[in-house]
Amino acid sequence: MAGGGETFSDDVVAAAMIDRLVHHAEVLTLTGDSYRTRQRRELLAKENR
Numbered sequence: 001m002a003g004g005g006e007t008f009s010d011d012v013v014a015a016a017m018i019d020r021l022v023h024h025a026e027v028l029t030l031t032g033d034s035y036r037t038r039q040r041r042e043l044l045a046k047e048n049r
Helices: 004-008 011-022 035-047
Strands: none
Touching: none
């Protein structure tokens, strides 16, 4: 687990905490661009004109 050991001093503890947090979570699959991606693409398109 990248970075988990830095915050919680132990990767096993970090993994256990994440497991507890997401145990009953539902996974949502989002499609399409994020607002940030869309805005960046529009900005680049304006700059390339």
